[in-house]
Amino acid sequence: MFACEKNDSKKSTEPISWFKAGNRYDNYETGTDNQNAQRGQKSGYLELVVDTTSGYGALMQYCSEKNFKGKRVKMTGYIQSMGSDTTLTTMWVRVDDFDKRVTADFDNMMYRPIIGARFWTKCEIVFDVPESPCVINYGFILEGGGKAWFDNVSFEIVSNSVFKTAYYLNIPFQDEYQIPKNLLEEPDNLDFEE
Secondary structure, three states: OOOOOOOOOOOOOOOOOOEEEOOOHHHEEEEEEOOOOOOOOOEEEEEEOOOOOOOEEEEEEEEEOOOOOOOEEEEEEEEEEEOOOOOEEEEEEEEEEOOOOEEEEEEOOOOOOEEOOEEEEEEEEEEEOOOOOEEEEEEEEEEOOOEEEEEEEEEEEEOOOOOOOOEEEEEEOOOOOOOOOOOEOOOOOOOOOO
C-alpha cells in the first residue's frame, strides 16, 4: 500500500480539494454524504462498486510543508466503515522530501487498521516534516469491499516527546517525480463541508 495513482477521470465526484487514488481506484466510488457525519453536516466516503477487488481505493490530498516545516505533526481523523472481516480501512500519511529526493516518513496504519463494520472511530498518525521542500500526502484507504466514511481531519504541531507512529522509509523516488503544480499551501476542506 505504498504507491497511489491519481484518478484523472473527468466524471469523478470527489469532494472539493480531495481526489480519488489507489491501485484500483476505478473500482471505487467517492463523494460527499450529507446524511452521515461524525460532526457537522457532511462526510467524505469511498465505496466498492464492483463485485470483487484485489486492490484498494484512496481518497487523498497533498499540501506543502509550509506550515509544518521542521515539526512533529499529529494528524487526527474519524472513520466509519461498513463491510466484512476482509474490509480494511485506514488513514495514511506520506512525506516526500525533495532535497534528499526520498520518501521520508510514512504511516498507513496497516498494523492497526479498522476491520469490518465500525462506528465513528478516532485515528491518529504522528509524523515528522523535514526543513526541506516537501510534499505531504494524506488521506484514507479502503481495501476490499464495503463502504467507509471519513470526517473531521485535523493537523496539530506537537512536541517531539509525542510518540511517532510513522517510520522513516528513506526510499528514493524517480527523477520525473516533481512537486505538483496544483499543490495546496495547507490542508483544505478537512471537514468535507464545502
